[in-house]
Amino acid sequence: MAAFTIPTIDLSAYLQHPDSSDADTVVEQIRTACATSGFFQLVGHGIPKQLQDQAFAAARTFFDLPDEEKRKLSGNPSRGYELIGTQSLEHGKKPDLKEGFFIGREVSGSGLVPVPPFRPFQEPNVWPSTDLVPDSQFKTPLLEYHRAVLDLSFKLMRILASGMKNFDTSVFAEFCHEPIASVRLLHYPPHPETDDPSLVGAGAHTDFGAITLLLQDGNSGLQVLNQETNDWVDVAPREDAYVVNIGDMLDVWTGGAYKSTVHRVINTSGAERYSIPFFLDGNPDCTIQSLDASGSAGEGKTFTVEQHMLSRYAASYKT
Ligand SMILES: O=C(O)CCC(=O)C(=O)O
Numbered sequence: 001m002a003a004f005t006i007p008t009i010d011l012s013a014y015l016q017h018p019d020s021s022d023a024d025t026v027v028e029q030i031r032t033a034c035a036t037s038g039f040f041q042l043v044g045h046g047i048p049k050q051l052q053d054q055a056f057a058a059a060r061t062f063f064d065l066p067d068e069e070k071r072k073l074s075g076n077p078s079r080g081y082e083l084i085g086t087q088s089l090e091h092g093k094k095p096d097l098k099e100g101f102f103i104g105r106e107v108s109g110s111g112l113v114p115v116p117p118f119r120p121f122q123e124p125n126v127w128p129s130t131d132l133v134p135d136s137q138f139k140t141p142l143l144e145y146h147r148a149v150l151d152l153s154f155k156l157m158r159i160l161a162s163g164m165k166n167f168d169t170s171v172f173a174e175f176c177h178e179p180i181a182s183v184r185l186l187h188y189p190p191h192p193e194t195d196d197p198s199l200v201g202a203g204a205h206t207d208f209g210a211i212t213l214l215l216q217d218g219n220s221g222l223q224v225l226n227q228e229t230n231d232w233v234d235v236a237p238r239e240d241a242y243v244v245n246i247g248d249m250l251d252v253w254t255g256g257a258y259k260s261t262v263h264r265v266i267n268t269s270g271a272e273r274y275s276i277p278f279f280l281d282g283n284p285d286c287t288i289q290s291l292d293a294s295g296s297a298g299e300g301k302t303f304t305v306e307q308h309m310l311s312r313y314a315a316s317y318k319t
């Protein structure tokens with residue numbers, strides 16, 4: 001059994017010369033990380049630091065708004081604002097000590113004006129009133145950030161597909177076509193001074209989708225479970241690195257070859273912690289079916305992306 005590590009991997013050689021032997025090394029490093037801990041930190045990814053800073057600034061500005069203004073944008077679990085304690089990621093713990101804001105792909109941008117009824121996870125975005133937060137400080141940079149990270153996530157999917165021997169890569173293309181994909185702004189207040197073990201920022205969970213690309217601020221709090229030893233391993237915040245991890249869909253799809261690993265957040269940093277995960281959850285109609293090492297359908301679960309997302313949301317957003 002390989003040691004449990006969360007390696008830092010530099011993507012720049014792959015981005016510059018995808019056919020070079022240096023790029024092959026990067027691809028191999030990514031595949032190994034996904035097949036062991038299921039987590040790695042990605043640097044040299046090409047997303048401008050300035051855009052990341054704008055996304056964090058947007059998050060701080062929004063979460064600083066009065067509660068009554070934020071509440072006006074709540075009510076849809078996959079878009080807009082989510083109050084502290086709305087989600088409970090871990091059964092048996094208190095609701096998560098975090099507030100959030102979800103942004104999906106901007107459907108109207110493709111020239112189609114969406115009309116109701118909307119499919120789940122395909123609703124239009126909601127935005128704060130421009131009297132409170134100008135578009136130049138929120139909507140515009142966040143949509144640009146969404147597009148940039150979506151593009152990066154597609155590159156990672158191609159790398160991961162190339163690592164699956166005999167895997168029909170056309171299913172990955174179908175998965176990435178008009179996907180459910182969201183940027184989630186998160187704010188964790190400092191952990192209260194108590195030894196109540198049921199308090200968590202984000203309860204222990206695995207991610208629902210294919211891959212997650214998480215931007216952390218300088219405040220620690222994210223921990224990944226080493227299932228061999230049952231130890232929680234801290235993921236050191238690294239400025240402008242993405243913490244990339246595998247979600248449940250890719251774990252099932254690859255027959256467990258890529259691992260979706262349990263993680264949680266406890267913000268004991270003493271500071272306000274902000275993080276910005278991006279989730280690639282895939283085309284709602286795409287079927288996820290367990291494939292064995294030869295690429296044929298194996299035993300086990302078959303479900304669509306939409307079915308899976310609905311059931312995971314229902315389990316963690318109980319009313
Ligand atoms: O905030 C973090 O560092 C992690 C968040 C997370 O695990 C999630 O939103 O799925």
Ligand SMILES: [Fe+2]
Pocket residue numbers: 205206207263
């Ligand atoms: Fe997560």
